[in-house]
Amino acid sequence: MLGMSIREVSQALRDGRVSATELCRKCINQIQRTLYLNAFITITEETAMEQAQRTDNRLRTGKPLGYVPPFNATVVQKLLDQGAVLVGKTNLDEFAMGAGSTDGVFGPVRNPWSYTSLYREQSTEDPDSDWAITGGSSGGSAAAVASLSSFLALGSDTGGSTRNPGSLCGVVALKPTYSLLSRHGLIPLVNSMDVPGIMTRSVHDAATVLRILQGRDERDSTTVQAPSTPPSLPEHFDIRDICVGIPKEYHAPGLSKDTLAQWSRVADMFEQAGARVQEVSLPHTQHSIVCYHVLCCCEVASNMACFDGLEYGHCSKVDSSTDAMYATTRHEGFNSVVRRRILSGNYFLLKSNYKRYFVKAQQMRRLIAEDFKNVFRSGIDVLLTPTTLSDAARYSDFIQEDNQTRSAQEDVFTQPVNMAGLPAVTVPTALSHRGLPIGLQLIGQTLQDWKLLTVAQWMEQKVNFPIIHLHGESNERELNRSVSQKTRASNKYIHNLNKE
Structure with a gap:
């Protein structure tokens, strides 16, 4: 049941072959069995079961749910309005700043594929230290979907933060057109680049969720009217x-040999099926990493300014002076990754540096965007690229490098988009x-998300990616016990915050 697609399970719910409460219980149980992944920081079991019961009532009576929480993100509210059930909040890098989901306050997220028999056969070290990362920053969301704990998850994509973990965890991750x-x-990281991302186990499911979430929102002035699209993706598509x-x-x-081999294989697959495949040039790509770093840090410095301990966020007990309180508050409230980006951004935005860094980065951003426009004007429908340089790194290897270096390396194919x-x-x-x-990325034209997903579904049908089979529970009980203690602590912390 948990391995079904959203379309299949939706039909099963409508047909009465399974109830929403039964399905929700299976998801909660799967979360409990896979606590060792550290994908979730909060398990909303009671809320989930209440929502599932309301869904069962709606299915029986045919009446809408009508549930309106005090405040939800628009994308969350739209899902709840359609009967979705929230099973928990997932883990991520602090303020979505990271490339591995290893820098969160709740500890690192473990890749579910680290617990398959095939990976274990290749591993020669202790399973508790030889697990692979999920990628970041939305690693908890990717791990939740990959481990069959949920049918879909949301994340935020600023430079690849859903596509990166989607690729490393073997799930479909969609970064829609901005707006x-x-x-x-x-919570904003880079206002001019942030996009809510969608993670599912199939392209068709991603399209289903996109139809629900897209469109104008009076509370976000950057949103646009969604283009007219068919009810669903076509089952058969002429790739020619x-x-x-x-x-x-x-x-x-x-770029690893494995990733290069898959990139070549899929390109050949398109060509053999009759699609036109041709080499193109995006000449300013070589400058994109530096450009992205400058713009990201500048907007981070601006967005994080509100977390000063007076308006929002943690407040230090140091009160010898206003400056001392600000400094201590922000040192205690942000990890080293966030602090480094804030400091860098403030440096780039200094009056003496503004034109040298920020203005030039904006000019380079325009050139990068023009590269894409020129390629699409030449008759290209989609671009096929790697998503990450390689498969998931071992955690013990990944943490040897600083986060800035890791982010630059892991986002090389994603942040230009x-x-x-x-x-x-x-x-x-x-x-x-x-x-x-190993995942590959398809890039489409502005507001042609449906066409992009149509091609992606064709590709998905041809590659025949395997279904995950998690390894036995040896060594998992101890891991679950450790992670469960962290989960209970985080639940208590959030409960106390809500009481306040």
């Missing part, structure tokens, strides 16, 4: 009408020789 989904309720571009600049240093505001989706294609997922 197609409301950002109301999303499509031209696929292969950006030559994406043959980046550090955010700077251009384009839609992109990562689709799992195969397992590496280590037994870990």
Whole structure:
């Protein structure tokens, strides 16, 4: 049941073959069985069962739910209005700043594929130290979907934060066109690039969720009216009408042999099926990492300014002076990754540096966006690229490098899309020789998300990605016990906050 798609399980609910409460209980049980992944920081079991009961009542009576919480992000509210059940809040890097979901206050998230027999056969070290990362920053969401604990999850995508973990965890991750989904309720990282991302186990499911979430929102002035689309993705699609571009600049240093092999295999697959496949050039890609870093830090410095201990956020007990209180509050309230970006952003925005860094970065961003426009004007329908340089790194190896370096490396293929505001989706294609997922990215034209997903579904049907089978529960009980203690602590902390 948990391995079904959203479409299949929705039909089962309508047919009465399963109840919402029964399905919710299965998801909650699966979360409990996979606590060792550290994907969830809060399990809303009581709320989930209440919502599931209301869904059962609605299915029996045919009446809408009518449930309106005090405040929800628009994308969350739209899902609840359609009968979705919230099973929990997932783990992520602090303020979504990270590339591995290893820098959160609730500890790192573990990749579910680290607990498959195939990965374990390749591993020679202790299972408790040899697990792979999920990618970031929305790693908890990706792990929840990949481990069959939920049918869909949301994240935020500023430079690849849903596509990166989607690729490493073997799930579909969609970054819609900027402005197609409301950002109301999303804590801002980079206002001009942030997009709510969708994670599911199939492209069709991602399209289903997109239809629910897209469209104008009076609480977000950047949103636009969603274009008219068919009721669902076509089951059969003639790929011969499509031209696929292969950006030559994406043959980046550090690209693994496994990823390169899958990129070539899928490109050949398109060509053999009759699609036109041609090499294209995005000449300013080489400058995108530096450009993104400057713009990201500048907007982070601006957005994080409100967390000063007086208006919002943690407040230090140090009160010797206002400056001392501010300094101590922000040191205690932010980890080193967030503090580094704030400091860098303030430096770039100094009057003496503003034109040298921020203005030049904005100019380069325009050139990067023009590169994409020129390629699409030439007749290209979609671009096929890697999503990440390689499969998921081992946690013990990943933490050896600083976060800035890791983020620059892991987002090399994804962050140009955010700077251009384009839609992109990562689709799992195969397992590496280590037994870990490899995903490839398709990039589409502005507001042509449906066309992008149509091509992605065709690709998904051809690659035949395997279903996850988690390893036995040896070594998992101890891990669950440790993570469960953290979960209970976080639940108590959030409960006390709500009481206040």
